[in-house]
Amino acid sequence: MGDAALDTVLAPADRAVGVTTFPSYFLAYDGTRLLAGYTKAGQGAPGSVAVLDPVARDGATYVSAPSNYTAAGITNTFFINGSGLDTLADGFGVYALVTSAKPYSAVKVVNFPAQVGASGFSAVADNGIAVFGYALSGTYVNVAHAVSSAKLAEAVSSRTPVVLTSEPEVAVGSDFNAAAAFGGGVAVARGSYGAKGFGVTDVSRFSLTPGLTGSQPVSVGTREPVLTSADACTTVDLLSSLGSDLLVVLKDSNGRRIVRIRQAP
Template sequence: MRTDMKRVGTKGQRAALVGALLAVVLGGTGCGDDECVTAFDCQEKNPVTEGQGWTCVDHVCRAVDLTPPDGGADAGSDGGTGSDAGTDGGTLPDGGTDPCASVPRDAKLGTLQLQAGFTAEESAELSPEVLAVVSTPGPTYSLFGLRVTAATRDLVALGTWPDVKPGASAIDTILAPADRANAANTFPSHFLAYDGTRLLTGYTKMEVNYPGVVSVVDPAAREEASYFDAKTSVSAVGTADAFFINGGPVDRVSNTLGVYALVTSARPYVAVKAVTFPSQGVGTSGLSAYSTNSIAVFGYAKTGAQAGDFVNVAHAVGNAKLTQAVADRTPVVLADEPAVDVGSDFNAAAAFGNGVAMARGANSAGVFDVTDVSRFSLTPGLAGNQPVSVGAREPVLTAADACTSVDLLSSLGSDLLVGVTDSNGRRLVRIRQGQ
C-alpha cells in the first residue's frame, strides 16, 4: 500500500517548494532555446496580467494563475480547505464518494501514525488564514502568526500555548507603505522568524522582475517597522540580534542567491551575505532551520532533469562559522558543509530540539505529496569551526492514506509543532521526543 500523507494543498496549486510562486518566477533552467529559456524570457515578451504570471515549460511560454486559493489566503499550503481536504459528508463536489468519510481518525493526529520514540502532547485549533507560526523561547510560550486574507497581510498575536487564538487586532501589517493600497498584488512568503525581540517575514510583488520585501516588526512596538528589498526570499531563521534570510540579495548587498544576515543589534540594520550557494545548478533558494544547540540548516533547490523540476537539498552549518562569516564579510561556502541526507525531496523544515525536522515527499504535477515527517540530529564539532555531525533519519510521523495533511512545521522550545488538517479542521499538535 502506498504510505503517503494527503497532498499538501489544493490540486494544481502546489510546487516543489514552500512558496510555490518562486518556481513560476524563476522558471526552469532547461527549457531549451525556442520561445524561452526562463520565465523572465516570457515576461519580456508578454504583459503581466493581474493574478497571473509566466513560466517556461518545454520551450513554450505559458500563463500561470498565481492567485492563491481561498481569496489569497495561502499560496503554498491551503490548510485543507481545498476539495481534496476530506469531508465527513461522504460526497465529493463532483458527485463521487469520499474515501475518507468512514476512516477512523485520532482527535489530534487524524490518520497520521506517530512513530516510536515520540509522543503527541497538547493540540490547539489554528485558523486556515495563518500561514506561518513562531514561538517565543519559553518557558511560557507566546505564539505569533502570519495571517493572510484577501485584503490583508498582517502579523497577529496567537496567545500563549496551548490557548491559541488569533488576536482581536493585528500587531502590524507586513506591507511597506507603498504596497498597502494594493494588497492583492503581493504574495506573502511562508515563513515567520523571531530573533528574541523582532519578527521577520517577507513577500513578493506581482510587478516587473517580481521584486520582494522583508519586513521587520517589533511586536511590543518599541521600534518602528523596517522594510528592506529582498527578492525571492523563501525562508528565514532568527538568532540573537540577527536574522538569516534564505533568498536573493537583501538590501541590494549582491546579485546572487544565498543566505543573508540582517544584523539587528544596532540601528541602522546592516545586511551581510553569510552563505554562498553553488554557482551552477541552483534553481531557487530554499528552506532553513536553527536548532536549540545553535546549528543552522540551510538549503536550496537544485534544478532537476525536466524543465521546471526542483529538488531541495540542505547542509548544516555551526553557529561559530556563521558568526565568523558575518564578522569577516566572508561567506560560508554551503557546499563544503555536511549535507543532510534527507533521502528525498522535502517542502518544510523546522528545528526539533538538537536537530531538524523535515516534511519529506515528492512533487508530482505541481502538487507536493508528503510521505512523512522525519528528524535528523545535529551535533556540533569538537571545536567551533569543525564540521557538524548529522545523524541518520528518524521517522516521526507517517501515514497509510491521504485523509490527513501536514501543512506547517514550527518549533515550541525543544519540541516540534505540526500543522495538521483533515475533516475535523486545522490544528497545531505538539510532538515531543522521548517519554
C-alpha cells in the same frame, strides 16, 4: 490588543490597490524583534521583509529582500534565504540582517552553487546549528546542508560567506517541502509532487551535533521518522517549533489540527 494588528508586513510602496503580493509564510524571532516577508511578481521575485519590535512598538522597518522564501532568527540576527538583502544583490544564498543596532546591516553569509533553481528552507536548532537549503535547477528538488554557529558568526564578522556545499549535507533521501528546528536537530516533511500536489510520506528528524572545535564541521545523524502518513487523505500544512518541541499542522476531512511532538527523554 485583541485582534488589532501590530503593523502591516507590506512596505508603504506596495500597499496600493492593484499591487499583487505573495506572503512568504514565515515568522522569525531574534530574541526581541519579529521578521516577516513577501514577494511580488516580476523578474527576480522582488520583495521585502518587515522587522517589528512588538515591545517598543516603533514603526516597522522595511528592507528589500528579493526571493525571500524562508528565514530563521538567532539573538540579534535574522538569516534570510533569498537572492539579496538591502543594497546587496549577490545571487541566491543566505543573507544575515544584523539587528543589534540601527540602522540594521546586511551581510551575505552563505553562498549557494552558481546554478540554483530557487531559494530553499532554513532552520536553526537549539544548539545553534543552522540548516540551509535551496532547490536544484531544473528539478527543483530541495537539498540542505548543516552549518555550525561558529562558522556563521565568522561569516558575519569577516563578511566572507560560507560555501554551503562544503558543509555536511542532510541526507533527506527525497524531496521535502518544510523544515523546522526540533531540539538539537531539524525536522523535515519528506515526499514528492504528484497529481494532487505535494504528498508527504513522513516527517523525519535529523540530529545535529557540534564539532569538537568551532572550525570542525557538525555531524548530521541518520534519519529518524517521527510521524508517518498512512494514506494521502491527511496532509502536513506546516512545521514549526515550540521550545524544543515540534509542532505539526495536519489537515484532513475533519479540518486542521496541531500535533505537538516531544523527543523521548
